[in-house]
Amino acid sequence: MPKLLSIFRIVALLEGVSYILLLFIATPIKYFGNDPTYVKWLGMPHGLLFIAYIVIAVLISSDMKWNNRTFWTVLIASIIPFGTFYVDKKFLAKKDA
Known part of the structure; x- marks a missing residue:
């Protein structure tokens, strides 16, 4: 469990950073600069991290005893x-200490 929790913490950090980059950098460049390149570069990694975040959250929820x-x-x-x-x-x- 601690190993999966450590992985979840890393995925959560990366997912959060990718989401912020996508929302506050890539999307404005796409719409105000007419350049969708950054959305394409960040979109797929963010999507994969988002899915990983959800799947791992479901997997660890019972071990973490989340209500x-x-x-x-x-x-x-x-x-x-x-x-x-x-x-x-x-x-x-x-919990990961």
Whole structure:
């Protein structure tokens, strides 16, 4: 379990960073600069990280003994900018020590 939790923390960090880059850098460049290159470069890695985040969250939820509220908070955090950083600090960091 600790190994999967460590992997989840890394995936959460990478997913959060990729989401922020996609939202605040790549998308404005696409629409204001007429250059979709960065969205194409960041879109696929972000999508894969998002799927990995969801799958691993489902896998570790019972071992982490998350109630329904915590489980849904962890999942919903993946669609909110900076949400995965909150999840790491609030629910994961103290368990991975």
